[in-house]
Every structure is written in C-alpha cells, then in structure tokens.
Amino acid sequence: MPMGVASTAPSIDLDAPTPGQDGPRLRLRGGWTLQYALAVRDLLLEAPPQPSGVDVRQVERLDSAGVLQLHHYARHNGLDFESFEFRPDHHAMVAAIEDVADERPKKKRELGFAAALGRLGFAVVDNAKETVALVSFLGENIVKAERMLREPRRFRLTATVFHMEQVGLDAVPLIALLAYLVGAVIAFLGASILADFGATIYVVELVSIAFLREFGVLLTAIVLAGRTASAFTAQIGAMVSREEVDAIRTLGLDPIDLLVLPRLVALLVTLPLLTFIAMVAGLLGGMSVGAFSLDIPPQAYLARMQATMELRHFLVGMSKAPIFALIIGLIGCLEGLQVEGTAQSVGERTTSSVVQAISLVIVLDAIAAIWFMHMGW
Amino acid sequence: MPKDATTIDDEPIIRVRGLVNRFGEQVVHDGVDLDVRAGEILGVVGGSGTGKSVLMRSILGLRTPDAGEIEVLGVDARSQAPDDRLHIERNTGVLFQDGALFSSLTVGENVQVPLKEHHAELLDSMRYELALLKVKLAGLPADALDKLPSQLSGGMRKRAGLARALALDPPLLFLDEPTAGLDPIGAAAFDHLTRTLQQALGLTVFLITHDLDTLYAICDRVAVLADRKVIAVAPVAELERLDHPWVQAYFNGPRGRAARVSGGHEAPGRIGLAGDPSIQGS
Numbered sequence: 001m002p003m004g005v006a007s008t009a010p011s012i013d014l015d016a017p018t019p020g021q022d023g024p025r026l027r028l029r030g031g032w033t034l035q036y037a038l039a040v041r042d043l044l045l046e047a048p049p050q051p052s053g054v055d056v057r058q059v060e061r062l063d064s065a066g067v068l069q070l071h072h073y074a075r076h077n078g079l080d081f082e083s084f085e086f087r088p089d090h091h092a093m094v095a096a097i098e099d100v101a102d103e104r105p106k107k108k109r110e111l112g113f114a115a116a117l118g119r120l121g122f123a124v125v126d127n128a129k130e131t132v133a134l135v136s137f138l139g140e141n142i143v144k145a146e147r148m149l150r151e152p153r154r155f156r157l158t159a160t161v162f163h164m165e166q167v168g169l170d171a172v173p174l175i176a177l178l179a180y181l182v183g184a185v186i187a188f189l190g191a192s193i194l195a196d197f198g199a200t201i202y203v204v205e206l207v208s209i210a211f212l213r214e215f216g217v218l219l220t221a222i223v224l225a226g227r228t229a230s231a232f233t234a235q236i237g238a239m240v241s242r243e244e245v246d247a248i249r250t251l252g253l254d255p256i257d258l259l260v261l262p263r264l265v266a267l268l269v270t271l272p273l274l275t276f277i278a279m280v281a282g283l284l285g286g287m288s289v290g291a292f293s294l295d296i297p298p299q300a301y302l303a304r305m306q307a308t309m310e311l312r313h314f315l316v317g318m319s320k321a322p323i324f325a326l327i328i329g330l331i332g333c334l335e336g337l338q339v340e341g342t343a344q345s346v347g348e349r350t351t352s353s354v355v356q357a358i359s360l361v362i363v364l365d366a367i368a369a370i371w372f373m374h375m376g377w
Numbered sequence: 378m379p380k381d382a383t384t385i386d387d388e389p390i391i392r393v394r395g396l397v398n399r400f401g402e403q404v405v406h407d408g409v410d411l412d413v414r415a416g417e418i419l420g421v422v423g424g425s426g427t428g429k430s431v432l433m434r435s436i437l438g439l440r441t442p443d444a445g446e447i448e449v450l451g452v453d454a455r456s457q458a459p460d461d462r463l464h465i466e467r468n469t470g471v472l473f474q475d476g477a478l479f480s481s482l483t484v485g486e487n488v489q490v491p492l493k494e495h496h497a498e499l500l501d502s503m504r505y506e507l508a509l510l511k512v513k514l515a516g517l518p519a520d521a522l523d524k525l526p527s528q529l530s531g532g533m534r535k536r537a538g539l540a541r542a543l544a545l546d547p548p549l550l551f552l553d554e555p556t557a558g559l560d561p562i563g564a565a566a567f568d569h570l571t572r573t574l575q576q577a578l579g580l581t582v583f584l585i586t587h588d589l590d591t592l593y594a595i596c597d598r599v600a601v602l603a604d605r606k607v608i609a610v611a612p613v614a615e616l617e618r619l620d621h622p623w624v625q626a627y628f629n630g631p632r633g634r635a636a637r638v639s640g641g642h643e644a645p646g647r648i649g650l651a652g653d654p655s656i657q658g659s
Binding site: 033034035037038041063064065068089092093095096097098100101102104340341342343344 | 480481492496498499500502503505506507509510511513514519525526527545546573574576577578579
C-alpha cells in the first residue's frame, strides 16, 4: 500500500468553553491539508467567530494550506493566532508559515473601440519596425557580401555546401512530388472546362504557362519558406539563446559571415535549381494526366509544347527565384537573430518567420505578375 | 498497510534494490542498492558520469531502468498504473538543475501549475495565496510572483523552482545540484533554506550535489556512487575515512579540507585550509 494515503475529512468539534470565557472551544480533527482545502474553508466560514480557544493538537495531518486557512480565520475574526494550540511536531511548520492574502487589484480588461484602436496602432508600429529591420538587415548583408568578395577567405565553403544539401538536395523529393501533383490538378481543372469547347489540347498551354511563369517558382518558394525559413530561425535562435552567437562575436568572428551568408548563398544557388525541378515535375504531371485521361499521347503533348512555348515564360519564372531565395533566407536568419533567450521566443520567432516569408513571397509574386503583364513579357 | 508519509519509522521512504541502468554498451548502474529514510537529507555524490541524475530519474519514473526494483512512498516507481503515478506525482517535488521553470509563465503561474493540475477545485484566490506563500517560503520577495523566469537571476530561479516543487506540500523533495552555479554566499543561503524547510515541513530530501560545503553543512547521510554501485552510505564524518581512491581524492583534496574546516567536522590529525566563516551557511 502506498504511503501518505489520504487521511479522513476535516471536522470541528465544539467543546465546552474555557472556564471564565464565552464561546465554545474548537477542537479540530481529521486532515487539514490541501486535499481538503475547500472543505476546510467552508468549515472555518461556518465556525463560531469568537471561540474561547482553538485546539489543533488532534488533527491527523496538517500542511501549509491548512495553516494558511487558520491564519485567515484568525485574521477575519480578530483572534490571536498565537493562542492556537498546535502539536509539538507541527510547531516548526506553523512558525515558518506566514499569513499572506490575495491583495491583487482587480484585473481591468480593456474593451471597446479605444483599446482596439490602440492595439491596431501598436501592431502598425511593430510592423513598421520589422520592415525597417528587414531592409537594414538586407543592407548589412550586401555590405558583408561585398567584403566577402574582396576577401574570399571569409567565405565558408563547408558550411555553404552543408546548407545546400539540407536546403536543396534534401528537398528535391518533396518538391518534385508536390509540383507533379499540382501539375496534374491544373490539367484536370483545365480539361474539365476546355472540354466543353472541344479545346482539350489547350491544357498543354495552360499547364506549361502556369508552371513556367508562376507555379514552379511559387510552389518551391512556399515549400522552402515553410521548410527552410523555419529551420534557419530555429537553428540560429537556439544558438542565440545558448549564447553561442555572443561567443562568436567575442571571438572576433562575424555572425553574418559565419551564419547568415552561407545560408543565403546556399538558398540563392539551390532555389533556382529546385524551381527548375518543380517546373519539370509539374509539366510531367500535366503530361501524365494528358496521357492517362485526356487522350493526349506524350508525343503529341511534347510536340504541342514545343510549338507553343516561348522561352520568355521560363525566364519570367526563373527571374523570381533569386528574389524569393533572398526573402526566405533574410527573414529566416533575421528572426533567428532576434530570439530573446526563452524557448517561447524561439517558437514565436519561428512562426513569425514562416508567416512573413510565405506572405511576402506571395505578395511579391502578385506584384511581379502585374509588372510582367504590363511590360508585355 | 497504509502508511502516513509524515510518520518517521524504520520503513525507508525510497528503497532501491539491484538497480541496473545501461545506455547501449555503457553500464551506468550495476546493482545499485539504496535506502532513503523518512525525514533525512540524503546527499548523493559521485564523479561526473556516475549516474547521479540517472538514479534520480529512475526513482521518479522518468526513466525505466533495465533491471532492479524501486519503491517510492510504498509504490513501485516503474508502475505505469495511473493511481501509482498520481501518488508519486502528488507526493514528490523536484527541483531540476536550472529550475526548469516554464519560461512562458510568470513565477506565480509556475507555482500554480501543479495546484491547477491536481487541485482544480481550489478557488483562484486560494491558489494565488498558496503560490505567494510558497514563493515567500522559498525566500523570494512577493513581487517576484509576477516576474518571468528570464527576469530572474540564477539563484532566484532556483528558489522559484523550489517554490514550485513545494506547491503540493510533498513529503519527498528531490534536489538536483541545487547550489551549482551559485556564488558561495548564495549557495550557503540555499543550503540554509533547504535545512530550514526540511525541518519546518518535515521533508525527506534526496539531494544530488558536487558541493562539499552542502554535504558538510546539511546532509544527514551521504551516498557515494562509484564503480557503478553505491559504495557507501554514511554520515559525512565517517565517509571521509573510507578507504576508496575516489572518496579519498574527493574528501581529502584541498576543497574537501576547506569544506571540512568550515563545516566543523575537522578530522583529527589534519590541518585544513581556513574557510571564510562569513560565507558559510548554518
């Protein structure tokens, strides 16, 4: 049987008053512990307010929660706590426990229009600060990158290759699969409408243009924003919280050189390559749907593609890859460097970096689409 | 036979028999036997890598040992039965090395976590008062309640961790290197606090330490982990005469001699280095 099992419920016996005084004597019994805290509270609320004595010597168990409630009882009724009689083996504990009270001011929750406006204002200011921080971080990186070009020994080849593997090579299966599936979905989607016009063959143009111009690079960037920006933030953030980044600084090294530039270079190299893989996989997805359910044999599909595609679509798509790489890398690293020591901060920054990276990628892609359309490219 | 944990009798409150812990090829414990008696402060010492923390984690059920029996407060520590786990959780308090406070919660909220989990019926104000009481018992000022762990110094974090460990008034307290990383004054004060609370609340304390001052100042008995076993359990004054190379190097090195002098346990026939008495607790 376990030790320390529950004692009996607390109770109060009323004894005859101490001679010469009014009010009964309270004799406490049972367990006056945390386990029975509510029962103890109710007992003491109902207990006579002016006893002539309180005898705690016959309780089975007593702990700090019980003593605290006895303090409250004494304070409420203006009794002298010192006159309570305790068992000798409880004396040390009783002496150690002081009377404390919940004296918190009532919490005021700010509601209403003014408070909402205030929160909106703070959010705007915070966002403005984040934007400034991101732009100045970009500037810092450009300066450091230029210095690295003049002093090539600063370049960390091993770290860069390591990140290329993690960011690029390891992401190939995931990106190829996702792009293939999205390619297939677009083909189905297009076919279901184009078939009504007997123009099913236009599925080829639809899939090709969509993937070369938009979806290849966008899918890759979104996957990497989720997969890589978060990893960068968590890696660097953990290093910040363990003071590794401070150690880097005190050793006369530059965290930008050491941590940020290798990651940025790795992304700048691998994101375009991954984009190319995503384009090919997406086209294959379209071709598979054509072959298996739209009666467009692969030869016909390829011939149609060759006849209708222009190089400019590919170039438009590819031109966005380095920009997205820069955004993902900068946000991931910057958020990591802004971590403030706690586990919660690492979590918040990681979330923030993924959200920022994905949103910024989509916003820039939209702006780019408008720009390219107006330029007629 | 139900036992009240507060009664002091001969039955040990923790009983470890033939404990074996292996990590792959590496054997950390090979037949560890240990009794912790109710109402004592048992110090556990041993070189780095001798498995002091592993022993504590085994007793707490955080790690399933490879062999052996562990009985804590009358139940099998390896048991996964919810009732047994609850019994152990409610009746033990643990202070991890750096406090292990939840960094997203204030100190007060940290102390209230076990109260909320195990005594959800408590009123909000009662929970708050108990938290305040425990924080004060641990020697922190009342305004520490609203601070985040990151705003506290190392010593204050340990005190806050101790307050959380004491939240449920557990009869059994585990301290993992409580004075590591504290300055000598803070360490002596923490030792003093441990002893005071142990006496006031009638605690049984399982104390892992490297700190010789702690051993001399507050430990009733000391268990030495070496050669994958507990090689001795004895009051520190007896232990320092034990003929074992690690024990000799530990207690009779320069730090051991200094701690012995200041701890008032000068072994006959040896001249110790004088410690500064002003920095020694109790």
